[in-house]
Amino acid sequence: MRTVEKIVFIFNLNTILREITPINSSYENRTKVRRVCGRVSRPFHRRSLALAKALQLTSFTRRRVAAVVRFGMMPGDSNMTSIVQRIARQALLTYRNPPRVGEEAGKSFLENHGKLKSLMTEVRAADLKLVPRRADDSPPLPFHHGAPPVTYMHICETDHFSMGVFLLKSGASIPLHDHPGMHGMLKVMYGKVRISCFDRLERPAGSPQAAPPLPTAQTDALRCSVLRSTGEYTEESGPCVLSPDRDNLHQIDAVDGPTAFMDILAPPYDPDEGRDCHYYKVLTETEVKNTEQKEKQLWLVEISQPPDFWCGGEPYPGPEVCL
Numbered sequence: 212m213r214t215v216e217k218i219v220f221i222f223n224l225n226t227i228l229r230e231i232t233p234i235n236s237s238y239e240n241r242t243k244v245r246r247v248c249g250r251v252s253r254p255f256h257r258r259s260l261a262l263a264k265a266l267q268l269t270s271f272t273r274r275r276v277a278a279v280v281r282f283g284m285m286p287g288d289s290n291m292t293s294i295v296q297r298i299a300r301q302a303l304l305t306y307r308n309p310p311r312v313g314e315e316a317g318k319s320f321l322e323n324h325g326k327l328k329s330l331m332t333e334v335r336a337a338d339l340k341l342v343p344r345r346a347d348d349s350p351p352l353p354f355h356h357g358a359p360p361v362t363y364m365h366i367c368e369t370d371h372f373s374m375g376v377f378l379l380k381s382g383a384s385i386p387l388h389d390h391p392g393m394h395g396m397l398k399v400m401y402g403k404v405r406i407s408c409f410d411r412l413e414r415p416a417g418s419p420q421a422a423p424p425l426p427t428a429q430t431d432a433l434r435c436s437v438l439r440s441t442g443e444y445t446e447e448s449g450p451c452v453l454s455p456d457r458d459n460l461h462q463i464d465a466v467d468g469p470t471a472f473m474d475i476l477a478p479p480y481d482p483d484e485g486r487d488c489h490y491y492k493v494l495t496e497t498e499v500k501n502t503e504q505k506e507k508q509l510w511l512v513e514i515s516q517p518p519d520f521w522c523g524g525e526p527y528p529g530p531e532v533c534l
């Protein structure tokens with residue numbers, strides 16, 4: 212093998228392995244590749260198989276490495292780079308410079324946002340190596356033994372966005388909450404969710420809406436709002452989108468069994484930057500009966516995190532993301 216070929220081969224495998232091996236083993240594997248490459252002299256594809264075997268990669272990964280070396284596919288090819296990786300890259304492009312609150316979105320943002328929506332429409336549970344859970348995989352409500360009703364798989368996070376998967380057990384809900392100054396995109400991976408989207412309204416001067424009669428402490432926590440939509444989403448649905456001034460508050464309920472959705476938030480929650488998560492409760496009809504509210508306009512009251520909701524963590528089994 213000529214020296215140039217050897218360098219190209221090593222470089223390619225180096226990049227390939229970074230794409231397809233777990234994050235905690237990629238450096239070690241890349242180091243092994245460099246070592247093994249120096250002393251094996253068989254044809255490219257046979258050499259790659261030997262290397263992959265030496266690295267104790269799975270048979271699936273070995274076949275991918277062999278295919279790359281034999282047929283010249285590069286990780287940049289769409290059929291080589293995982294869709295999760297492409298979504299992360301597109302999210303970075305989209306949210307690196309998002310429109311500010313109240314600012315109209317520019318052409319570049321809209322184009323990138325459209326591409327991100329297309330990728331999110333395409334992604335499926337199998338792409339994340341998620342196995343859909345069944346209703347009998349988890350105990351029915353109320354949740355016992357300290358098991359969280361909702362868990363989160365972290366995929367990646369930068370200053371510009373965070374990406375992960377929320378998994379809801381049968382009958383679980385993520386209570387009504389906000390995303391201050393943030394954009395977001397949510398795509399169901401399996402099961403079905405009901406999403407109710409709200410927005411806070413700035414009460415115009417002279418508004419006929421009177422605050423409902425509540426103790427002063429609670430009146431301070433009241434938020435005039437509007438219910439924008441309520442809809443059900445499955446894996447066949449497109450993503451549900453939120454922005455700083457549209458559909459920024461939502462409640463998410465699992466419908467007819469366990470469910471999971473991929474979630475992108477941009478920028479990520481950060482209380483130090485004024486982006487803390489607040490929870491709300493919709494005041495009932497009885498509580499607002501004295502107001503002259505218009506249809507779909509209602510009062511929310513800020514509450515502390517409901518005691519029956521908490522979120523645990525679990526490992527993300529899907530392809531690594533490199534940014």
Ligand SMILES: [Fe+2]
Binds near residue numbers: 388390461
């Ligand atoms: Fe949310």
